[in-house]
Amino acid sequence: MGLIDFFRNLIAPSASVRPEEDAEVPPPPEAAPSGEDSVPTKETSVDDRRELELADGMSNRFWNISRSGSALSITSGPVGSAGSTEKESHRYEEKARARFDELVAEKLRQGYVDIDISTLSEMCGKAPVVDAVSPVHFSRQGYDNYKHAKTFLGFPVVDFDPRNLSPQDQIIWRIRGDWDRSAFREDLQIFLASDLALDVPGLVIGCWSTEMYDDDSSFVVSGLCEKADRLAKLKGLYLGDIVSEEAEISWIKQSDITPLFGAFPKLEYLRVRGGDGLRLAEVTSSIRALAIEAGGLSAELVQAVASADLPRLEHLELWLGTTDYGGTSTVEDLTPVLEGCFPNLSYLGLRNCDYADDLARAVAESAILNEIKVLDLSLGTLTDEGGRALLAALPGSHLERLDLHYNYMSHGVRQEFSALSIQVDVSEEQETEDEWRFVAVGE
Numbered sequence: 001m002g003l004i005d006f007f008r009n010l011i012a013p014s015a016s017v018r019p020e021e022d023a024e025v026p027p028p029p030e031a032a033p034s035g036e037d038s039v040p041t042k043e044t045s046v047d048d049r050r051e052l053e054l055a056d057g058m059s060n061r062f063w064n065i066s067r068s069g070s071a072l073s074i075t076s077g078p079v080g081s082a083g084s085t086e087k088e089s090h091r092y093e094e095k096a097r098a099r100f101d102e103l104v105a106e107k108l109r110q111g112y113v114d115i116d117i118s119t120l121s122e123m124c125g126k127a128p129v130v131d132a133v134s135p136v137h138f139s140r141q142g143y144d145n146y147k148h149a150k151t152f153l154g155f156p157v158v159d160f161d162p163r164n165l166s167p168q169d170q171i172i173w174r175i176r177g178d179w180d181r182s183a184f185r186e187d188l189q190i191f192l193a194s195d196l197a198l199d200v201p202g203l204v205i206g207c208w209s210t211e212m213y214d215d216d217s218s219f220v221v222s223g224l225c226e227k228a229d230r231l232a233k234l235k236g237l238y239l240g241d242i243v244s245e246e247a248e249i250s251w252i253k254q255s256d257i258t259p260l261f262g263a264f265p266k267l268e269y270l271r272v273r274g275g276d277g278l279r280l281a282e283v284t285s286s287i288r289a290l291a292i293e294a295g296g297l298s299a300e301l302v303q304a305v306a307s308a309d310l311p312r313l314e315h316l317e318l319w320l321g322t323t324d325y326g327g328t329s330t331v332e333d334l335t336p337v338l339e340g341c342f343p344n345l346s347y348l349g350l351r352n353c354d355y356a357d358d359l360a361r362a363v364a365e366s367a368i369l370n371e372i373k374v375l376d377l378s379l380g381t382l383t384d385e386g387g388r389a390l391l392a393a394l395p396g397s398h399l400e401r402l403d404l405h406y407n408y409m410s411h412g413v414r415q416e417f418s419a420l421s422i423q424v425d426v427s428e429e430q431e432t433e434d435e436w437r438f439v440a441v442g443e
Contacts, residue, residue: 048097050104052112053079053151063107070096074103078405078427113151145244145441148174153202153236153269162190167199174241176206184208188220192227202236202269207246216253216277225263234264240273240293247274248443250295250325254278261285275319275326280304289315291349295442296320296327303329306336313342317349317376320359322439327354331362338366349376349403352439360386364393376403378425379440383432387413394420406440408432 048067062083063076070090077083090096149157155172162183175191177184184207191197203224209215217239224231237260242252252274258281260267268288272278275294278301287310292301297320305318316337321327334350348368353359356377363369363377377386387409390402399422406428407414414426430437 048100050114052104052107052114054107054110054112063112065100065103067096067100069093072096072100072103078425081428113154114156145249148206148243149204149238149241152204152238155202157204157241160187160191160196162187165190165194165196167196172202172204172236173200174204174206176204176208176241177210178207178246185219185223188223192223192230197227197230199233200231201233202238203231203234204238204241206241212242212247212253213251214253216255217274218255221255221257221259225259228263231264233266235266236269236271237264237267238271238273240271242273248295249274249293249441250276250321250443252276256281258283261287275301275321280308282307282309284309286310286312288312289317291315291317293317293319293352293441294321294327295325295352295439296322297329298326299328299330299333301329302333306334306341310342312344314344315347315349316342316345317347317351319352319379319441320350320354321352322354322442325442331355331358334359334362338362338368340367340371345372347374347376348372349374349378351376351379352441353377353380354437354439356380356382357386357389361389364389369393369397369399371398373399374401374403375399378403378405378407380406381437381439382407382409383437384410384413387417391416394422406430408437 047069048065050065052063054061054063061076062079063074064083065072065074067073070093072088072090073085074088075083075085088096088099090099151157152172155170157174158168158171160173160175173191173196175184175188177187205217205220208217208220220239224237239257239260240252240254242249254272254274254277256279257270257272258279260270261283265286268286270287270289271291271293273293275292275297278292278294278297280301281304285308290305290310290313292305297318302318302320305316320329337345337348350359350363359380360377360382363375369375377390382404387404387407390404391413394402401423402417402420403425404417405425407426408430409417409426410432411429414429417424417426
């Protein structure tokens with residue numbers, strides 16, 4: 001299945017998570033089906049529970065379900081939010097159990113992945129639900145800066161332990177240090193020298209120093225490139241799975257990532273967190289998805305991305321940020337992207353932008369809406385001005401999904417978006433009466 005098919009699956013209306021007809025209101029007393037008790041089971045403690053997440057390149061979502069006897073509780077919503085909860089009451093426990101299994105199976109088919117640590121051991125020996133290298137599983141977990149990645153490329157992420165070099169299938173290793181154990185360099189060397197490195201489809205690099213505000217990622221990049229032959233099957237790399245207690249996003253010291261493209265010609269997925277010191281020279285690559293998260297990206301970096309030769313690129317995600325944290329780009333820097341410099345682009349995410357209205361107008365006036373399927377302008381300072389420009393341009397476009405969550409639009413304009421025939425997320429509205437507007441992710 002190709003990437004476009006994955007996006008089509010994502011935008012297809014999913015089955016509504018509603019209880020069966022006899023579940024909303026308990027039916028009149030009747031004879032119990034064969035094998036079932038004639039008296040409903042008393043609901044006490046939680047008997048079953050699953051916690052799932054979907055990272056689809058748009059607004060990442062969670063879906064949790066628990067069963068207590070014959071009752072189900074389903075909570076879902078964007079990652080980082082409280083979500084909304086539905087309840088189902090079934091007459092018999094066996095029906096509740098079957099319904100539980102049915103709903104979980106449905107979500108797994110849609111690309112959701114288990115995140116409950118208790119289920120990881122079950123997953124480690126199984127193939128992921130969807131293709132291992134898909135934008136369905138490429139995106140970071142929303143903008144929650146307090147949690148490390150639990151999945152990457154559809155696999156569970158597991159911290160590398162140099163004391164245990166036993167092979168484990170279907171997982172992604174994360175190499176990271178912490179405040180109590182500053183052994184990142186040693187662990188990276190051990191990992192790259194071990195047989196574990198030979199078969200990994202992806203790798204996550206976490207906190208690489210106890211002095212994150214001083215030490216940049218250059219030694220990580222060079223270390224990986226020097227041992228590229230040990231990572232012959234590497235298709236995905238996440239450089240900077242670092243949470244706020246380790247280093248705030250705008251204080252993560254990155255470096256020149258250009259060597260990665262030359263050392264790993266088979267690399268298809270690259271996610272980088274942190275924009276301070278991040279540099280990119282002229283590159284040609286067959287990469288399919290590129291994402292850079294930051295509180296602010298420099299104009300030079302944005303220009304470098306826009307001028308790169310990436311003919312297979314389908315997913316581009318830039319967190320443009322704010323001038324307070326190094327964001328110096330303008331709409332003009334993105335002109336090549338809006339003019340279609342990436343012919344295979346399907347998802348365009350220009351997120352966390354403090355000039356979101358100008359950006360929305362530029363998008364509306366460009367031909368990009370007829371070339372992509374998914375537009376993501378979330379996490380920025382979008383107001384009614386930019387929103388109305390998009391509303392005027394959307395009729396007749398080829399767009400299928402639009403993510404504007406976290407915005408400063410009025411209720412009326414949000415309602416206009418909600419009435420569109422395409423899928424739109426205009427949730428997480430911010431206070432519109434305050435003259436001060438901030439991007440979702442700054443420091």
